[in-house]
Amino acid sequence: MIIADTIAFQYSAYITINSSEPGGKIMEEQEIRNLLESVRARKTELSTFEAKSAHVDCPKKIYDTLSSFSNQDEGGVIMFGVDENQDFAVTGVYDAADIQKKIFGKCREMEPEIRPKMSVAAIEGKQVVAAEIPGVEYTDRPVFYRPAGINNGSYIRIGDADEHMTAYEVYKYQAYRKGLKEDQRLVEDGWELVDSALLHKYLNTLKNRRVNTFEHLADSEILRLQKVEKEGYPTLAGLLVFSKYPQSAFPGLGITAVAVPGTERGDAFADGTRFTDNERIEGSLPEMLEEAMRFVKKNIKYSTVIDDMGNRVDKWQYPLRAVREALLNALIHRDYSRHTEGTPIQLIIYQDRMEIINSGGIYGGFPVKRLGKDSPESRNSTLIKILEFLDISENRYSGVPTMRKEMAKAGLPQPEFEDNGKQFKTILRNIPELTDKQIRINISGLNQKEREAVQYCSVPRTRSEIASQLKLNYNYAANKIIKPLVDRGILISAGKKGRTVMLKAAESVHSQTASQ
Incomplete structure (x- = not known):
């Protein structure tokens, strides 16, 4: 199992580096074997892997996978001659040369046309064909099946399935390509x-x-x-x-703000009360920003402390400057198109965290991991410029660095950012960051995925969050990664009904820190 996890990690890096380079190296036979073994170990397809039996003929319908793989940065591999319904048994292809010819033909039916890299391997005495589908540039998306048209022939990969793109997902790419300024x-x-x-x-x-x-x-x-x-x-x-x-004019362009008594939506007091506070915030953008800050201050804790100079200072549960930047980012960077104008921004204050959710992912497919390091393009440049002259926004891409700096100063975990293409979420947690001494546990003998899970759980995480972070099927992650760690006492259940898994604050004389 350790080998399979390591292989999957290495392959992910391989396809990201090589698949977008025309004429780049193709997969070698051992790499194909390794990839298949990692899939068998997980007993499920991956977001970057699709199996097709092709024992008798080339599958008629592969354009959905060609589209979905092309529309994600990492691309993907379609392996012909492997049957998912037989636990990924090698069935072999009917004719390696002919199937490659037909695959190239199907790729030419896509818009824009796809140029796969084809590899052939002999596994268990049978021929297998691997077609590497590169992710195309964001400006060329969506890649779609030409005979079906852009609205019916565009697909997106969700887990191990190919799903039709929604009208908004298609619009998102078109708006960027055309430079629409909503x-x-x-x-x-x-x-x-x-x-x-x-x-x-x-x-x-x-x-x-x-x-x-x-x-x-x-x-x-x-x-x-x-x-x-x-x-x-x-x-x-x-x-x-x-x-x-x-x-x-636009009833939906406001903020819904709620304070929840627990750590999950639906948590309630004994009398059934689901919210400790609930408001709909409206008005101009500057007014909504200030009203949202008022709501936050009303619903978070604060204490009075004495600073190094002997002055009495209010210490809020969250640094207010970080909260303001998160709210401002949601207001000025959200998607204001007709597809989303009925969807308000959500401000949710849980016991252990605050979430701010706005419509629209990061503009132009800018990667979340680069936030605060590089400058993404602006979706709403006119709005941002107006606010800059009113000294409400600096327009210097300082929002994310400011949030990170303020959370660090407060001794809290770094802000988290999630982008699913339809929504962007900022998460601020109020549980103090654990020190190396506090999170010292024995992690010797853990495989790569187990180590990643432990490190990710330095703050409370749900099982679904862990599975998503590890890019694993939920059932596999829950049974093969999380449960063994819980059984060993490395992860402990915290929160109502054990739905939130967190790292156990244990110490050991012979331990290593999770930062290793």
């Missing part, structure tokens, strides 16, 4: 509730900072150049900032 679209509901004082402040700031550009221009001309107005009507960005009640 925050600049016209809103014909007008300026009936305009915040004149804030608009006046904005215009004066522009004139003072851009004297040579705006000093002698009429206010209407400045607003037009700054994309606040078009043809006498506000743009969506202008409405969100300068209208006292944008929800008259």
